[in-house]
Amino acid sequence: MQTGNYSINEPSMSKLFDNLAEKGKTMYAPKNRGERILFQKVEKFGEIAGDYLLTANSAKEVVFPRYEKVFSYKKTQDGILINDPTGNPFSEVVLWGSRPCDAAAFIPMTNTFEKDYIDNLYVKRRKNLLVLSFSCNTCDEFCFCTSVNGGPGNTAGSDILFTRLQTGDFLAEIITEKGKKVVEENSSLFEASTAEGKEQSLAKVEPRFNQDEIQAKLQELFENPLWAEKSRACLGCGTCAYICPVCSCFDIQDEAHGSQGTRLRCWDSCGFSLFTLHTSGHNPRPDQGTRWRQRILHKFRYMPDKSKIAGCVGCGRCSRSCPAGINILDTVTAL
Amino acid sequence: MSEFEPKIVAFVCNWCTYAGADLTGTSRIKYAQNVKIIRFPCTGRIDFMLLLKAFAEGADGIIVSGCHPNDCHYTSGNFHARRRWITFRSLLDFLGIDVRRIQFSWVSAAEGAKWAEIANTTVNNIRELGPYTDYAKVAVHLKKEAKV
Amino acid sequence: MNELIKKAASLLEANEVQVVIGYGLGSAKRPQAIFVTTPAGCEQLIFDNRCIQNLAVYLTKQEIRKLGKPAIVAPLPVLRSIVQLVAEQQLTEGDLVVLGIDPDGKLLEFSSFKAIESFLSDHKIVIEEKYLKKIEEIKNMPVGERFAYWVELLEPCFKCYACRAACPLCYCTRCTIENNQPQWIPVASHLQGNLEWHVMRAMHLAGRCTDCEACYHACPLGIPIHLLNKSLIQDLSESFGDYGPKISEPNMLSSFDPDDKESFIR
Numbered sequence: 001m002q003t004g005n006y007s008i009n010e011p012s013m014s015k016l017f018d019n020l021a022e023k024g025k026t027m028y029a030p031k032n033r034g035e036r037i038l039f040q041k042v043e044k045f046g047e048i049a050g051d052y053l054l055t056a057n058s059a060k061e062v063v064f065p066r067y068e069k070v071f072s073y074k075k076t077q078d079g080i081l082i083n084d085p086t087g088n089p090f091s092e093v094v095l096w097g098s099r100p101c102d103a104a105a106f107i108p109m110t111n112t113f114e115k116d117y118i119d120n121l122y123v124k125r126r127k128n129l130l131v132l133s134f135s136c137n138t139c140d141e142f143c144f145c146t147s148v149n150g151g152p153g154n155t156a157g158s159d160i161l162f163t164r165l166q167t168g169d170f171l172a173e174i175i176t177e178k179g180k181k182v183v184e185e186n187s188s189l190f191e192a193s194t195a196e197g198k199e200q201s202l203a204k205v206e207p208r209f210n211q212d213e214i215q216a217k218l219q220e221l222f223e224n225p226l227w228a229e230k231s232r233a234c235l236g237c238g239t240c241a242y243i244c245p246v247c248s249c250f251d252i253q254d255e256a257h258g259s260q261g262t263r264l265r266c267w268d269s270c271g272f273s274l275f276t277l278h279t280s281g282h283n284p285r286p287d288q289g290t291r292w293r294q295r296i297l298h299k300f301r302y303m304p305d306k307s308k309i310a311g312c313v314g315c316g317r318c319s320r321s322c323p324a325g326i327n328i329l330d331t332v333t334a335l
Numbered sequence: 336m337s338e339f340e341p342k343i344v345a346f347v348c349n350w351c352t353y354a355g356a357d358l359t360g361t362s363r364i365k366y367a368q369n370v371k372i373i374r375f376p377c378t379g380r381i382d383f384m385l386l387l388k389a390f391a392e393g394a395d396g397i398i399v400s401g402c403h404p405n406d407c408h409y410t411s412g413n414f415h416a417r418r419r420w421i422t423f424r425s426l427l428d429f430l431g432i433d434v435r436r437i438q439f440s441w442v443s444a445a446e447g448a449k450w451a452e453i454a455n456t457t458v459n460n461i462r463e464l465g466p467y468t469d470y471a472k473v474a475v476h477l478k479k480e481a482k483v
Numbered sequence: 484m485n486e487l488i489k490k491a492a493s494l495l496e497a498n499e500v501q502v503v504i505g506y507g508l509g510s511a512k513r514p515q516a517i518f519v520t521t522p523a524g525c526e527q528l529i530f531d532n533r534c535i536q537n538l539a540v541y542l543t544k545q546e547i548r549k550l551g552k553p554a555i556v557a558p559l560p561v562l563r564s565i566v567q568l569v570a571e572q573q574l575t576e577g578d579l580v581v582l583g584i585d586p587d588g589k590l591l592e593f594s595s596f597k598a599i600e601s602f603l604s605d606h607k608i609v610i611e612e613k614y615l616k617k618i619e620e621i622k623n624m625p626v627g628e629r630f631a632y633w634v635e636l637l638e639p640c641f642k643c644y645a646c647r648a649a650c651p652l653c654y655c656t657r658c659t660i661e662n663n664q665p666q667w668i669p670v671a672s673h674l675q676g677n678l679e680w681h682v683m684r685a686m687h688l689a690g691r692c693t694d695c696e697a698c699y700h701a702c703p704l705g706i707p708i709h710l711l712n713k714s715l716i717q718d719l720s721e722s723f724g725d726y727g728p729k730i731s732e733p734n735m736l737s738s739f740d741p742d743d744k745e746s747f748i749r
C-alpha cells in the first residue's frame with residue numbers, strides 16, 4: 001500500500017520531530033552513547049546522531065523490551081491477586097531514523113508474536129508504534145539486505161520512508177495509513193512530489209546469495225561438518241541474538257519479593273549453552289556447532305518455510321559485532 | 336518532627352560478634368534498637384552481595400563483624416574475609432556506593448561493651464549521613480512493578 | 484611471521500599438536516581466531532596489532548579441546564592468561580604448546596609454564612596512563628555523582644554476556660548469574676540486575692584478571708566495564724603487593740597474610 005509521495009526539507013524535518021514529540025509520543029532515535037550510536041529515547045531533534053550507517057543495537061526494544069513484565073502477583077487474605085499489564089495503557093512510540101532493514105524486521109517479528117499464539121504485549125506495542133525510516137545512501141561489507149528481499153530503499157515495515165535526495169531535501173514515501181495521518185496532521189511541512197531521484201540516492205548493496213536457493217539447500221543439510229567448522233571460533237555469547245532485529249527468544253524469570261513478585265520475560269539466545277539444557281542434564285544441542293546450525297536454520301529455513309519470510313533482514317549487525325569475528329555470510333554463502 | 340531513625344543491618348559471625356552482642360544484652364547494656372542482626376557461621380561466609388541486597392531492601396547502614404584476627408572459629412575465615420572486604424570496599428567505593436555506611440569491626444564474645452559502642456556510633460554516624468536511597472532507588476522496580 | 488608459520492607447520496607435521504590456534508584474516512579482512520589442522524593451512528596465520536582477541540579463551544572450550552592437543556599463538560595478554568589458567572589448575576604441563584610472541588613480534592619458545600612465568604616477571608601488568616587518569620577522574624567525583632555515572636554507563640547493558648564469554652578466566656560452565664533457584668542476581672537487565680552483574684563479574688575476577696581487555700573489546704555496546712577490573716588491579720596491588728598471574732604463589736584472593744593492612748576495621 002503506497003499512498004503517495006511528498007517532499008520535505010531539512011528545517012521541516014526538525015519541526016516534524018518536535019510536533020510528534022509535543023504530542024507526548026516517546027521518541028526513539030539513534031543517539032551517541034559512550035563509544036557507540038544506539039537506538040534510545042531522545043527528547044530533542046538535536047540529540048539525534050548525524051552520521052551513522054546502523055546503530056549498534058537494533059530497534060526491537062520498542063516492541064520487545066529486553067525485559068518485560070508479563071504479570072505480577074500478590075498474596076492477600078482474599079487470595080492471590082494478579083496484575084496483567086496488557087490492560088495498562090501503552091505509550092505511543094515513534095521510531096525515528098530506522099533503516100529499511102530495521103523496519104523490515106518488524107514483519108518477521110510480527111509473524112512470531114501475532115501468529116499461532118497472539119502475544120498481547122507485542123500487539124499493543126506494535127499497534128502504538130510509528131516507524132519513520134531513512135533510506136541508506138551508504139553500506140558496508142556486512143550489509144546484505146538485497147539478498148533477503150530487502151534493499152536500501154525498501155519500504156516494507158515503515159510507515160514513512162524518507163530518502164535524502166541529491167537536492168538536500170527528503171523524499172517522503174507514505175506507506176501506511178499511520179504514515180498518511182502524519183502527513184495530514186503536519187500538512188504544512190510536506191509538499192506533493194514524485195519519487196524522482198530516489199534510485200540515484202541509494203547505496204549499492206550487491207546481492208550475496210539467493211535466499212530461495214539457501215532455503216532449498218537447508219532442507220538437506222542438518223547433519224553436516226560445516227556447522228562445527230563455521231562456528232569453531234564462536235564463544236557462545238548472546239551478542240548476535242541480542243543485537244539482531246529479528247531474534248525474539250526469551251526466558252521467563254520470576255523476581256519474588258516476599259509474598260509478591262513479578263514474572264518477567266527476558267531476552268535469551270540460542271547461542272547460550274543453557275538455552276536447551278534439560279533438567280536431566282541432557283542437552284540436545286551440546287555444542288556451538290549445533291547451536292549455530294539452529295541459528296541459521298531458524299532464520300533461513302524454518303521461518304521462510306512457515307511464513308515465506310526469512311528471519312534475517314541482512315543488516316549485518318551480528319557479523320559486525322561478533323567478538324569472535326564470525327560472519328554470518330561466510331556460513332550462508334558456503335552452503 | 337520525629338528524628339530520622341536509620342535502619343541498620345548487621346552481618347555477624349556466630350562465634351564472636353553474635354556471642355558478644357548476646358553478652359551486651361545479658362550485661363544489661365542498652366544500645367540502639369535500629370540494628371537488625373543476621374547471624375552467619377563465620378565472616379568467611381558473608382557473601383559480598385548480601386551487603387548490596389541489604390541496601391536494595393532499604394538499609395541505611397550496615398555493620399559487618401566477626402572474630403578478631405587469630406580468633407576465628409575456623410582458623411582463617413576472617414583473614415580471607417578481610418582480604419575480600421578490602422577488595423569489595425574499594426570496588427563499591429569506585430562505583431559510588433557510599434562506603435561510609437558500612438562499618439566493619441572485630442568484636443569478640445567477651446566484648447559486649449564494644450558491640451554496644453559500635454552499634455551506637457554506627458547509628459549516630461548514619462543518622463548524620465541521613466537516609467540512603469541511591470541503591471534502593473535502582474532496586475525500586477521490584478516493589479513498584481509487583482504492585483497489584 | 485615466517486618463523487611462526489614454519490614452527491606451527493612443523494608441529495603439525497610431526498603430529499606434536501593436532502591444531503594450531505592462531506589469528507587469520509576473515510572474509511571481511513578482519514583478523515579472527517582460526518584453528519589450523521594441516522601444515523599447509525599454517526600459511527593463513529598472521530600476527531599484527533589488530534590481533535586483539537584473547538585466544539586463551541579457547542583453551543578451556545570443549546569444542547576446541549576435542550580437536551586434540553593445541554599449539555597457541557600467544558602474545559603477552561595470552562601468555563598472562565595461560566599462566567593464570569595454570570595457576571587455577573585449568574591447564575597442565577604437556578597440554579599445549581605455547582608459540583609466544585614478544586612485544587617486538589619475535590617468536591618465543593618456552594620449555595615450561597615456569598619459563599613463561601619468569602618471562603612475565605619482566606613484563607608486568609601496568610595500567611595505561613589514560614586509564615589511570617580516567618580512574619582518578621571517576622574517584623574524584625562526589626560519591627552520589629559517581630554512582631549516577633555508573634548507573635548511566637551500565638544502563639544500556641542488555642546482558643549478552645559477551646564480556647564473560649570472551650574472558651579466558653570466565654570458564655565456569657555454570658555462572659552464578661544463572662542461579663535462579665532461588666534467584667540471586669536478577670537476570671533481567673534492569674539497573675539493579677546490571678549493577679549486580681557487573682559487581683559480581685568484577686569480584687569474581689578480582690586478583691585473577693590479567694588486564695587483557697578482552698571483555699571490553701567484546702562488548703557490542705562499547706561499555707568500558709574493564710575500568711572496574713583495572714581499578715581493582717590498581718587497588719589490590721597497593722594493598723597486597725606485586726600483582727600479576729603466578730604459578731609459584733597462591734591466588735591473591737584465595738590466600739591472605741595475617742598482617743594484611745587496612746584502615747577501616749574497628
Ligand code: SF4
Nearest residue numbers: 234235237240271322
Ligand atoms: S556473537 Fe559471535 S561469538 Fe557470540 S554467539 Fe554469536 S557467533 Fe558466537
Ligand code: SF4
Nearest residue numbers: 244312313315316318
Ligand atoms: S541475523 Fe544478523 S544480519 Fe540477519 S537480521 Fe539478524 S543481526 Fe541482521
Ligand code: SF4
Nearest residue numbers: 640642643644646702
Ligand atoms: S558484553 Fe556489554 S552488553 Fe554484553 S553483558 Fe557485557 S557489558 Fe553487558
Ligand code: SF4
Nearest residue numbers: 650692693695696698
Ligand atoms: S576481566 Fe576482562 S581484562 Fe580481565 S582477564 Fe577477563 S577479559 Fe581480560
Ligand code: FES
Nearest residue numbers: 348377401407412
Ligand atoms: S567464626 Fe568468627 S570470623 Fe570465622
